[in-house]
Structure formats: C-alpha cells, structure tokens
Amino acid sequence: KREKEGKMAETKKTKEELAAEEAAAKQQLQAILDASRPKHLGYGVASGVSNVVGGAVGAVGVLVLAPTMGTVAGAQQVGLV
Numbered sequence: 001k002r003e004k005e006g007k008m009a010e011t012k013k014t015k016e017e018l019a020a021e022e023a024a025a026k027q028q029l030q031a032i033l034d035a036s037r038p039k040h041l042g043y044g045v046a047s048g049v050s051n052v053v054g055g056a057v058g059a060v061g062v063l064v065l066a067p068t069m070g071t072v073a074g075a076q077q078v079g080l081v
Contacts, residue, residue, distance in 0.1 A: 038044035
C-alpha cells in the first residue's frame with residue numbers, strides 16, 4: 001500500500017506544471033483553429049459537412065466493429081476459435 005501511495009505522490013503535478021500544460025494545450029488548439037479557419041461561408045459549410053459525415057462514418061464503423069471484435073474475443077476466451 002505504501003508503494004502505491006509513493007507512486008501516486010510522484011505522479012501528482014504542481015499547480016504551475018498544470019497551468020503550463022493548460023497554456024500549451026490552449027496554444028496548440030488555437031494554432032489548429034487558426035490553420036483550419038475558412039475564409040468564406042461556402043468553405044466553412046463544406047468543411048462542417050465533411051466533418052459531420054466523417055464522424056458519422058467513423059461511428060458506424062465502430063458500431064459494426066466493436067461487437068464483432070467482442071464476439072471474437074469471447075469465442076477465443078471460451079476456446080471456440
């Protein structure tokens with residue numbers, strides 16, 4: 001138990017470290033948003049529709065693959081495969 005507590009104490013970050021990480025993350029996010037910010041309404045709509053369609057396709061892929069992979073893993077555990 002003491003080893004676990006010691007490891008947890010080592011992984012805790014100071015407020016300054018957390019603030020620095022937050023600032024770095026905000027800068028990265030702003031850089032991404034600035035790079036992908038469209039100049040015209042048409043480009044923005046096309047980009048938004050593209051993102052929505054891409055997300056939907058990814059969700060359908062996960063919806064199909066996750067149960068399939070679970071079934072295969074379960075069959076392997078039982079020894080059927």
